[in-house]
Amino acid sequence: MAIITKRESTGFLIKQRAFLKLYLITSIENGRSYGLQLLDDLQKGFEIFGFRPQASEIYRALYELEDEEGILEKKKIPMEGTKRKQIVVYQIKDKEAAKSYKKLVKADLDRCSGLLKKALEDNYG
Amino acid sequence: MAIITKRESTGFLIKQRAFLKLYLITSIENGRSYGLQLLDDLQKGFEIFGFRPQASEIYRALYELEDEEGILEKKKIPMEGTKRKQIVVYQIKDKEAAKSYKKLVKADLDRCSGLLKKALEDNYG
């Protein structure tokens, strides 16, 4: 019988997953889109920062927003310009939940900004 | 025979290890100290940010700064107020290497700050 040990966070920086989930909510609020399109937007937007998220991370984030947080719901629609090809699009299912998730992430982003700011002051001040 | 696959970074945020190494260099530049003391300083300094680094991370970071980067060198000295108890203190071995490491980390911290700033603008603007 295996012993399961739950692991604590030391509270360093925000996780990529949460960061992407924030962007996915906002993008979907601004009109529906689908996985690869969202990925492409993010990759282009962060190119100058040297950050290139992976497709699998996007799909995992979308899955969690739907299945764990209950913020999104999934729909299959025919892809534009095709008859039979379907794509998976998401829309906001629970506006309040979306709002409160974004609020949580904002607090963490602010915390992280403060942490980096402190490091810049302490080490290069 | 095992196939070794090197893993790429997607370039999200700075790793805790690099962040701590930066602080360790600066602390050691400002007067020698030893592992648990450095840990205690860091834990106290970041308490308000909810960040609490672990002892093992400090020792790993010190090891790498000595053994991999060649920036620090180790000395064993008798602990204050004791006759035989020894502690491991570090001092800067290669000033230029320290300087250039700090420069690299500064660039990354600036990049990360920009990334967080963008996220705050894009999602709460």
Next chain:
DNA sequence: AGATGAACAGCATGTTCATTT
């Protein structure tokens, strides 16, 4: 107990593969 370091283990996420259209 305080200090150091090695060994072990979990989790976030990068990589590869399968399936469908």
Next chain:
DNA sequence: AAATGAACATGCTGTTCATCT
């Protein structure tokens, strides 16, 4: 080929343990 998602693999780092004084 584009799109989605599952399965597999790896590295960062949290946890535990051993040793020494």
